[in-house]
Amino acid sequence: MGDGGTGRPVRHPVQVDREPEEQAVETVRQLLALATPEGAAALSRAATLLAGGMDAVSALTRLRAEVGTDLAGPAWGVARQREKARSTFGPDADRLLFTGDTLEQAGRPALADRRAARLLAEGAEPVADLGCAAGTDTIALARAGARVVAVDRDPVARELTRLNTTALGLTGVEVVDADVVDLVAAATDGKVAGCRAAVLDPARRAGGRRQLDPDRWSPPWSTVTALLDRVPAAVVKVAPGLDHDRVPDGIEAEWVSTGGSIVEALLWGRGVSTTWRRATLLRDGRLSEVTADAEPGPAPVGPVRGWLHEPDPALIRSGLMSLVAADATLVDPTIAYLTSDGPSGSPWLSSYRVADVLPFNLKKLKAHLRARGIGRVVVKKRGSPIEPETLARRLRGPGSGSAVVVVTRVAGAPTVLVCDPLSA
Ligand SMILES: C[S@@+](CC[C@H](N)C(=O)[O-])C[C@H]1O[C@@H](n2cnc3c(N)ncnc32)[C@H](O)[C@@H]1O
Incomplete structure (x- = not known):
């Protein structure tokens, strides 16, 4: 306001x-x-x-x-x-109240619905929403039929959750003023705040800045691990960049992407984990999942072949790249580009036909594109310090053709792959 x-x-x-x-x-x-x-x-x-x-x-x-x-x-x-x-809350937006902060912290309702459905599938109830802000998760849980204890130490958040659930006609929601750190420290018998299930979405920003260190989240990482240890039916929203080494044993880590970006990363408690790592892709109303019960190991490395594949970021972050294209190899052990002899039909990979492979040299690249009549390029990069928009501008020329220019490392060497886009 x-x-x-x-x-x-x-x-x-x-x-x-x-x-x-x-x-x-x-x-x-x-x-x-x-x-x-x-x-x-x-x-x-x-x-x-x-x-x-x-x-x-x-x-x-x-x-x-x-x-x-x-x-x-x-x-x-x-x-x-x-x-x-x-755009995110649809018609509900006109019935809900938000402050700038709580809207910024709010997750996407569609993802909250998905989490709620999975958490409640085992029948654990009531559910504690630990840090409810404007109530996105509380609303999803209540709509899925759960009784909810919505906790926040911020009076504005509590009032928003109260007013928002009332505005939507939801019942069975109790709003509680408490410190989540204390509640989790007191959790016993698989319950927190008297609830057999819990959603925890720590604040990962402070003073307008993202807190990269999980120990500085609110509540901090120690509370995250304590909750996962004490309450088996729990799910915690974490930063997509969370170090894999932090994920406790027996906990499923899931990365969810849509529209080419990771939209959330989740840790599922031991009572609701069904695998070790999961990548989930939501596209055009369809859901694709890749799971692994143990470390699958990296894809092998090999020379650039006729097609280059750009994996979805959730697949990369989950470490499950080697599972989606059995015949594909990495262009470099440290770079998340795959290559194979043909296009991939996998929803996890965007495929480009490789027309030329050149050592990285701006002058030679410009001359090469001109000779091929290419005047417009989309630049993609991995493992290179170049700035894609700047390079695309510098490569613009009179030709009517277009190409995807991929600047990366191949077997350790700075390399450019000039590709034809497969499709938009
Ligand atoms: C990221 S927001 C939750 C967003 C919510 N899940 C949503 O999608 O709208 C985190 C919330 O946790 C609350 N919070 C942070 N630390 C807390 C603590 N120690 N005890 C209680 N609430 C806390 C903050 O006030 C904030 O409202």
């Missing part, structure tokens, strides 16, 4: 400098005001002005006159968060 989302130092009258606790009290007061019929009307008016393209300063002036100074800023702020949330 803050400054009404103008991005400029325009302050709503109530937004004076405050201590974090005072600010939280004020934000909770504003959220409760938005949950009244007058608040709903203010939100609806703000949404209309926003949809009409009105700029923030004019919209706030108009809103203050129409709905009063108390509701104008918060309504405009939430309308802006809802607009951002719509």
Whole structure:
């Protein structure tokens, strides 16, 4: 909510400098005001002005006159968060309340639904949502039929979860003020906060910056491992870059990707693990999975052949590349590009026909592309310091042809593979 989302130092009258606790009290007061019929009307008016393209300063002036100074800023702020949330939350976005922070921390509802379904498949209930923020996981769990204990030490998060579950007509949700570190330390008999199952999604950002060190997450890594040790029906969201060595024995690690990016990484507790490592690909409503019960070992290394394959990032991160293309070899032991004699039909690999293989030399590469009438290139890289967009600009020429230029290392040597794209 803050400054009404103008991005400029325009302050709503109530937004004076405050201590974090005072600010939280004020934000909770504003959220409760938005949950009244007058608040709903203010939100609806703000949404209309926003949809009409009105700029923030004019919209706030108009809103203050129409709905009063108390509701104008918060309504405009939430309308802006809802607009951002719509692409991920769909129609729910217009019923939910978010602050900027909680929307930034929110996972994708479709992924929360998937996690909830898997966690609940064994029938462990109720479920503790340990760090509920605006309630994305709580909502998914409640919609899947579970009773939920939603925990957060942040009063704004607790109020959001309360209001959001109510707005969606969900029942069976208890919102609790507690420190997750303490709850997990006290967990016994496979239960935490009286629940037989748990979702933990530690905050991995602080002061607007990503915390790469899991010991600095909130709650920290020690709480993650304690939960996995004490509560068998647990799932923890972790950073996709988590070091494999950190994954405790008996815990399944899963990387999920969609649209060519990893969207989440999960650790599944011993009661719900069904394998050792899993890569999951969600594409066009279809789900593909690769699993391994033990380290499958790397793919063998070999010379560049007629086709180059770019593996999906979840497959790479899970370490399961060698399982998807039995006849493919790596171009270099340290580089995640595979090569084989033909295209791959695997959803895990994007395949490119290799037209030429050249040692990396910018002048020679330019001359080569010109000679082949190639004027537009898409540059991909792995194991090279080049900046793809910059190189693509420098390689632009008069030719009408196009190519995919892959800058990488082949058997240790900086190399360029000029490829024809197989398909978009
Ligand atoms: C990443 S967010 C959770 C996001 C949520 N799963 C979603 O998808 O909307 C982490 C939440 O954990 C809460 N949190 C962090 N450390 C905590 C602790 N020690 N005790 C209780 N809550 C904590 C934060 O206040 C924050 O709301």
